[in-house]
Amino acid sequence: MNEESALLSKDVDHTVQLIQDIQGVSEPVARQQLEGSLYPFDPIDDTVRQRWQAVADYMFEKGIIPNEVDVLSNTVDVRTLK
Numbered sequence: 001m002n003e004e005s006a007l008l009s010k011d012v013d014h015t016v017q018l019i020q021d022i023q024g025v026s027e028p029v030a031r032q033q034l035e036g037s038l039y040p041f042d043p044i045d046d047t048v049r050q051r052w053q054a055v056a057d058y059m060f061e062k063g064i065i066p067n068e069v070d071v072l073s074n075t076v077d078v079r080t081l082k
Contacts, residue, residue, distance in 0.1 A: 019034060053069075053072070056071055
């Protein structure tokens, strides 16, 4: 387990609250998201962000998603959350 996963799993209720705050979803939805994806979380570096941005740009250009996505502004370093 990497450092990010360890931080998220240390206090599940707090992590669920963070998901609610960040995504604006209900507690059951946040808990389900966490339980479905708790392990493993890989660090998101600039290479990963650039790859995700390219996918998001492609999906927007092809009309798969209706709006452009700014990946950098929508990724979170869990080590910075309190």
